[in-house]
Amino acid sequence: MFGGEDTTQEVFSQPTGFSVFTPSDIGGSALDTWSHDGVFVSGTQIAPRHTNAVPNPPNSIVGVDPSGGTAAVKTFFTSDKGWITTYQRFDKSGAPDTGEVQIDSGEHHVRAVGVALSGHALVLLDGTNDTFRAQWLARDGTAISKPFSLQSGSFPRFQFLMDGSLALGFVRSYGDPPSLFVSRIEDGAEVAGPLPAWLSQRSLDVVFAIRQGRGYAAFGGDGGGACGADLEVLAAPSGKSCGCLKVPHLTREASVGRDGSLMVPGLSTSCSYDLYPKLFR
Known part of the structure; x- marks a missing residue:
């Protein structure tokens, strides 16, 4: 990850190249995809840029699909619905796999999204009482679990594991890769469990x-x-x-x-x- 004063860039490996997610401190974000040879393939705006009409900027986060592609979630203000959060999937070439699906209303900003081997996505939104509100979604954005609470912390990150689950960690800064793992969530489960022994020993x-x-x-x-x-x-x-x-x-x-x-x-x-x-x- 790298960037200037108000932008960063996250680079994700894809089966046929790589994707670059560029969020900005002032709200806007974009997802660009390139071939292995560095040839530009596609580009999509994810979140709108912030305007003075709304006191708080939008935010957006993406999670890479282990099989290729990306899950993108954004929280932003609309003139007709107020604050909403939407979810959308993109394929390995950066083309939309789904339309935008509204998954929440209210100013509950997205904090993390992880994708398991199944393709199911786990989305973390701002919650209450020092917790995040989490929910599993199918590839098309359909909810496959009830909302549930997970412990909160600065900069949550997910890492997919080869048993089909997701490991949750809290890193020290936005640009850090997933690490500092604290718990594991099985695919579709509505509660976090302990890390497997091998990962607990290597949680950092x-x-x-x-x-x-x-x-x-x-x-x-x-x-x-x-x-x-x-x-x-x-x-x-x-x-x-x-x-x-x-x-x-x-x-x-x-x-x-x-x-x-x-x-x-x-x-x-x-x-x-x-x-x-x-x-x-």
């Missing part, structure tokens, strides 16, 4: 699915796993440790693409990366 790590879903790469935490500060390869979904890999300059800002390539940011302030092509294919 970032975790990526690798090898077509047969494993995980975990790194960047406090060395709670078997590999200390090195990258650890685990079997999925069991989380059994399979070995360690020493990678120079590895931090939680590194990422693993869908093709198994590892990208590690360089130590300099310039935009440079060490690329390990298809390391975990």
Whole structure:
């Protein structure tokens, strides 16, 4: 993730390229999709830009689908309905899979969205009494659970797991990848449960699915796993440790693409990366 004073950018790997989500502190956001070769494929405005007619700006968040595509949720003010929240799905090329579906009314801003292996999406909205209001949605936006409460915290993030569930973590700043995990929500469940033992031991790590879903790469935490500060390869979904890999300059800002390539940011302030092509294919 990177950006200027009032914008950031999130880059998500897709099966045929990558998507870039650009939200702004003043409300507007866009979803652009590019091919593996860097050819622009599509662009869509997600949330409208803020105007002085409304005291609070809109906000929007996206969640990447493990099978490809994106779930986008936005909370914004309309002249006829007031504040509403809508949901929409986009395919791996950035084309709309569904229309916009209203899922809430009132100024309850979206805080996170995660997508499980099934394609079901879990949306977190502002709640009451230090909780978030959560609800599972089908791909078409139909509710498949009742609203339920989850613990609140700054900057919630979801990570899909290969058992079909979502892990919930609370990161330190908006640009951080999912980590600092605290609980696990099974697909369609209306209550959070404990983390699996393997992830509880590595709750400060970032975790990526690798090898077509047969494993995980975990790194960047406090060395709670078997590999200390090195990258650890685990079997999925069991989380059994399979070995360690020493990678120079590895931090939680590194990422693993869908093709198994590892990208590690360089130590300099310039935009440079060490690329390990298809390391975990």
